[in-house]
Amino acid sequence: MTAGLILRGVHLTRGTIPALRGIDLTVARGELLVVLGPSGAGKSSLLRAVAGLDRITAGTVAIGGRDVTALRPGQRNVSMVFQSYSLLPHLTVADNIAFGHRIRGADRRAAADRAAAAAASVGCADLLARRPHQLSGGERQRVALARALVREPDVFLLDEPLAHLDAALRTSMRTEIRAVHDRLGTTTVHVTHDQSEAMALGDRIAVLRDGRIEQLGTPDEVWHRPRTRYVASFVGAPGMNLLPADGPLRPPGTAAGAELGVRPEHVTVIAAGSTTDGAIGEVERVEVLGEDALVHLRLGAHAVVARVPARTRPAPGDRVTVHVADEHLHAFDAITGERIPLPAEAATR
Amino acid sequence: MNRDRRQLVLMLAPYLAGLALLVLLPATATMTMAFTHTDLIATSEFIGLDNFAELARDPAVHAAVGNSLSYLAYSVPLRLVLAVGLALLLHRRTRGAGTARAAVLLPGAVPELAYGLMWLWLLNPLQGPVNQLLLLGGENGRTMFGTLPPQWLTDPEDARAGIVLMSLFTIGETFVIVLTARLALPPEAYEIAELEGARAGQVLRRVTLPLLAPVLAVLVLRDTVASLQASFIPALVVTNGGPPPYATTYLSLVIYQEAFEYLRYGYAAAVAALTLILTVMAVLIQWRLLRRWAYHGLAGMGTHRLWG
Numbered sequence: 186m187t188a189g190l191i192l193r194g195v196h197l198t199r200g201t202i203p204a205l206r207g208i209d210l211t212v213a214r215g216e217l218l219v220v221l222g223p224s225g226a227g228k229s230s231l232l233r234a235v236a237g238l239d240r241i242t243a244g245t246v247a248i249g250g251r252d253v254t255a256l257r258p259g260q261r262n263v264s265m266v267f268q269s270y271s272l273l274p275h276l277t278v279a280d281n282i283a284f285g286h287r288i289r290g291a292d293r294r295a296a297a298d299r300a301a302a303a304a305a306s307v308g309c310a311d312l313l314a315r316r317p318h319q320l321s322g323g324e325r326q327r328v329a330l331a332r333a334l335v336r337e338p339d340v341f342l343l344d345e346p347l348a349h350l351d352a353a354l355r356t357s358m359r360t361e362i363r364a365v366h367d368r369l370g371t372t373t374v375h376v377t378h379d380q381s382e383a384m385a386l387g388d389r390i391a392v393l394r395d396g397r398i399e400q401l402g403t404p405d406e407v408w409h410r411p412r413t414r415y416v417a418s419f420v421g422a423p424g425m426n427l428l429p430a431d432g433p434l435r436p437p438g439t440a441a442g443a444e445l446g447v448r449p450e451h452v453t454v455i456a457a458g459s460t461t462d463g464a465i466g467e468v469e470r471v472e473v474l475g476e477d478a479l480v481h482l483r484l485g486a487h488a489v490v491a492r493v494p495a496r497t498r499p500a501p502g503d504r505v506t507v508h509v510a511d512e513h514l515h516a517f518d519a520i521t522g523e524r525i526p527l528p529a530e531a532a533t534r
Numbered sequence: 535m536n537r538d539r540r541q542l543v544l545m546l547a548p549y550l551a552g553l554a555l556l557v558l559l560p561a562t563a564t565m566t567m568a569f570t571h572t573d574l575i576a577t578s579e580f581i582g583l584d585n586f587a588e589l590a591r592d593p594a595v596h597a598a599v600g601n602s603l604s605y606l607a608y609s610v611p612l613r614l615v616l617a618v619g620l621a622l623l624l625h626r627r628t629r630g631a632g633t634a635r636a637a638v639l640l641p642g643a644v645p646e647l648a649y650g651l652m653w654l655w656l657l658n659p660l661q662g663p664v665n666q667l668l669l670l671g672g673e674n675g676r677t678m679f680g681t682l683p684p685q686w687l688t689d690p691e692d693a694r695a696g697i698v699l700m701s702l703f704t705i706g707e708t709f710v711i712v713l714t715a716r717l718a719l720p721p722e723a724y725e726i727a728e729l730e731g732a733r734a735g736q737v738l739r740r741v742t743l744p745l746l747a748p749v750l751a752v753l754v755l756r757d758t759v760a761s762l763q764a765s766f767i768p769a770l771v772v773t774n775g776g777p778p779p780y781a782t783t784y785l786s787l788v789i790y791q792e793a794f795e796y797l798r799y800g801y802a803a804a805v806a807a808l809t810l811i812l813t814v815m816a817v818l819i820q821w822r823l824l825r826r827w828a829y830h831g832l833a834g835m836g837t838h839r840l841w842g
Contacts, residue, residue, distance in 0.1 A: 236725075236729060238725055238728065238729070257728075257731070258725075258728045258729045258731070259728060259729060259730060259731020259732065260731060263729065264729065265725070265726075265729055267722045267725070267726075269720075269722070270720040270722035270723060271722065271726070273723055273726065273741065273744075273745075274745070275744040275745060275747070276744075284726070284727075284730065284740070285729075285730035287740075288727070288730045288731065288732045288736055288740070289730065289731060332726075336730075
């Protein structure tokens with residue numbers, strides 16, 4: 186089976202600034218890949234390279250087994266949903282969805298029928314007669330989704346489509362994007378800077394940094410086995426705690442010069458004195474997030490965040506014992522940032 | 535009156551005072567004068583509708599109404615098409631675009647009188663560069679199209695065309711507004727079209743023009759109002775209303791001649807009133823035609839920010 190999308194050695198330069206520096210990426214047909222990274226990492230450039238909106242300076246792009254590197258955007262059969270302005274303001278919802286078919290010469294009636302079907306498939310059939318300025322933000326992106334779907338594209342490109350929606354809507358829309366994808370099975374590349382969106386949505390996640398892919402893997406792999414220190418600190422809210430190997434947590438068998446990482450979820454905080462196993466720290470600040478609380482601790486010279494159940498949280502100023510199970514420790518090379526296998530990890534493998 | 539309204543009134547006050555003193559008051563005086571015989575020598579006397587009765591019989595006014603409307607009908611659309619064309623051509627930051635933009639703006643910076651005098655030379659049928667250019671490649675004193683060269687200053691049709699021609703180079707303001715409006719359009723709208731494989735013509739028809747529609751509608755209305763006055767200087771300087779009898783006599787020129795050459799202020803005021811009525815009618819008709827077309831674009835533009 187041919188892959189849905191293959192990028193090989195893709196470089197892209199914006200002005201004089203390199204935006205993509207050698208992207209190799211294969212997206213399986215029907216897969217939903219999330220590209221995750223902070224702003225400026227090259228996420229949008231990656232999508233625009235696939236769409237052909239920006240000309241790549243080196244490498245090849247193949248969609249559905251067809252080399253499209255030299256083709257114009259209109260010949261690539263891709264659809265794109267933008268962060269904003271995804272609709273034309275002077276057209277009704279129906280005309281917006283039918284726009285592409287009309288451009289390509291479909292007659293008015295046929296285009297309208299397909300637009301209505303696409304609108305129904307994402308639940309905005311009742312909006313067909315409206316104009317973009319009469320829609321809410323969520324409705325607009327729903328219509329933009331329908332506009333992109335109606336083409337039956339080979340690849341579906343979503344450029345932070347949820348970034349401008351409020352939190353509640355963002356969560357429900359991402360569920361819907363996943364549902365639409367599962368129903369249609371179109372190869373999809375979804376760009377976001379929101380790591381929870383990436384975890385919830387993606388079959389796989391590509392973490393992008395400075396125009397390179399830092400890690401490509403399933404949400405589980407990215408979460409449990411971050412390939413670099415950067416991925417470890419970017420994925421997770423808050424990200425992984427990073428401490429020098431000769432710091433307060435000292436698992437057996439770590440090389441000097443390594444850095445240790447531990448997710449806040451895996452830091453256990455116990456009232457001081459009840460056990461001798463662990464490091465002694467002091468609670469600086471506590472943020473309650475409903476069910477959980479984030480406890481900001483100071484272990485000697487180092488700051489550590491722990492996520493604990495809010496019911497059993499310590500108070501600021503408390504002296505506590507901090508404990509981390511060996512299997513929850515990650516180690517990274519202090520210089521290259523690459524992951525170093527720990528004995529505990531090797532054992533569980 | 536609440537705070538906001540009071541503040542609004544205060545801020546508008548200087549402008550409203552100027553408007554009342556410099557526009558409404560003279561306008562009212564003019565409208566009143568239209569019903570009088572005023573020559574600034576004898577005391578003015580009220581003569582009812584006599585000025586308007588004379589105006590209805592006056593061949594100069596008849597010719598002027600026709601000329602003014604024909605000028606409007608040619609000049610307004612041609613100016614707009616030219617300004618839009620140039621703006622869309624020059625909106626990209628390419629080599630020479632800045633120079634070209636400046637070149638489009640420049641004629642509008644020339645003082646009107648100097649501009650008129652310049653055209654008097656340009657349109658000279660024998661030595662004028664315009665006809666010299668047209669004669670290039672032609673034979674036996676004919677133009678490259680095989681026609682006789684236009685007699686800009688002596689043939690009525692050619693003279694009217696000459697006045698329209700002059701108006702086509704002072705489009706700087708319209709050009710700048712269209713250019714700015716084009717630059718403000720969201721690039722995503724063009725990328726949507728690009729992804730669907732739209733050709734240049736389709737992009738123009740289905741994206742650019744509809745999105746610019748509200749701006750273009752306002753420009754058409756504004757240019758219409760202006761065009762009934764804009765023909766004045768060229769007609770005075772270049773053709774002086776001729777060739778005889780009234781080939782390039784426009785309403786604005788009639789007003790000027792009646793008032794300042796014949797000192798018939800009352801009659802001139804009546805012609806001014808007629809001009810006002812024609813202007814209002816032209817604007818109303820256009821607004822009715824343009825309203826539907828421009829409305830949705832306008833509403834859409836207003837929500838661009840909400841959209842983001």
